[in-house]
Amino acid sequence: MNDAERTIKLDLREVPQSNTKRPVLVVLQGNSLGQTIKLEKDRTTLGRGSQADLVLRDEIASRQHAEIIRLCLEGNCLEYYVNDLDSTNGTFLNGAKVTSQQLLQDGDKIKIGDHLMKYAMLDEFEAEFQEKLHQMTQRDELTGLRSRRSLFAELDRKITDVARSAEPLQISALMMDIDFFKRVNDGRGHLVGSHTIRDVGYIIRDVVGSADRAARYGGEEYMAYVVGSRARALEIAEGIRKTVEAHPFPASTSDLTQTMHITISLGVATFPGDGKAALEIVQKADQSLFRAKLSGRNRTCVFDPEIDRPDSFHPTVDASAIIYGPADAQ
Numbered sequence: 001m002n003d004a005e006r007t008i009k010l011d012l013r014e015v016p017q018s019n020t021k022r023p024v025l026v027v028l029q030g031n032s033l034g035q036t037i038k039l040e041k042d043r044t045t046l047g048r049g050s051q052a053d054l055v056l057r058d059e060i061a062s063r064q065h066a067e068i069i070r071l072c073l074e075g076n077c078l079e080y081y082v083n084d085l086d087s088t089n090g091t092f093l094n095g096a097k098v099t100s101q102q103l104l105q106d107g108d109k110i111k112i113g114d115h116l117m118k119y120a121m122l123d124e125f126e127a128e129f130q131e132k133l134h135q136m137t138q139r140d141e142l143t144g145l146r147s148r149r150s151l152f153a154e155l156d157r158k159i160t161d162v163a164r165s166a167e168p169l170q171i172s173a174l175m176m177d178i179d180f181f182k183r184v185n186d187g188r189g190h191l192v193g194s195h196t197i198r199d200v201g202y203i204i205r206d207v208v209g210s211a212d213r214a215a216r217y218g219g220e221e222y223m224a225y226v227v228g229s230r231a232r233a234l235e236i237a238e239g240i241r242k243t244v245e246a247h248p249f250p251a252s253t254s255d256l257t258q259t260m261h262i263t264i265s266l267g268v269a270t271f272p273g274d275g276k277a278a279l280e281i282v283q284k285a286d287q288s289l290f291r292a293k294l295s296g297r298n299r300t301c302v303f304d305p306e307i308d309r310p311d312s313f314h315p316t317v318d319a320s321a322i323i324y325g326p327a328d329a330q
Contacts, residue, residue: 025119032054051063068081158225170271172270173282174226175285177222201214204240230268263298265298267291
């Protein structure tokens with residue numbers, strides 16, 4: 001019998017076992033999709049506010065919307081209850097409105113606003129599996145940056161919180177696109193193209209200062225946000241552009257001495273001056289990115305309502321206003 005025909009016998013004593021199950025909440029629907037929170041406190045709060053244990057990015061949720069109460073007797077915590085905290089729109093358990101503390105059973109569904117959560121008893125391996133699934137929805141595997149959905153939800157929450165607090169704080173969205181990326185794929189191969197996308201992601205992460213504030217938007221496009229002044233956002237955008245321009249990217253997977261140079265174009269829009277909501281800011285940053293492409297690439301354009309109207313894009317538009325890039329390319 002050869003090795004291909006041999007069946008390896010498994011020693012079942014080596015299979016990890018876990019008999020201890022602990023209560024968790026798993027988000028089944030909503031912006032926090034896949035998130036798992038362990039119920040390890042006597043009171044676990046759920047709500048829109050940043051102080052909640054499980055923050056729900058949900059306009060329908062109250063800041064302190066509901067809580068999970070743990071009841072323990074002589075160190076044994078066997079019962080968990082859901083309780084509504086006089087929320088505006090109510091908390092629902094298996095479709096029924098919660099009007100008083102309700103005992104939770106394994107598999108129960110709790111609905112708050114647009115979020116649906118499951119109360120479940122999971123062992124450590126099941127809980128770890130759920131957490132890995134959640135991370136897969138939050139991160140781009142190639143670059144390590146956040147997913148587009150994850151970052152947009154975070155930007156939306158930050159802008160909403162700032163708008164409600166009337167705090168004089170600016171938040172800028174950066175939209176970015178590698179210039180002439182098709183030439184890399186066609187001329188160097190898709191593996192080199194993937195490595196290029198990855199390495200540009202690393203540069204963006206390092207210049208922005210965190211992988212949590214940047215995302216791979218799709219293909220060779222990226223998105224990031226900057227909390228602070230528009231000038232600070234421009235400084236970071238230009239830092240990304242200049243670093244990408246100067247960086248020697250691998251041009252071959254077999255000969256590491258071969259390098260190439262690429263460029264990137266960027267668009268910037270800022271809350272609250274350019275828009276009052278995350279979607280509006282991102283759209284306007286994207287319009288500015290389009291102008292950067294039309295005006296020669298390898299530059300940063302800041303949103304200008306007189307130029308960046310959706311119906312005004314045309315190669316002959318004078319896009320020299322508020323453009324940052326190489327002087328000989330303007």
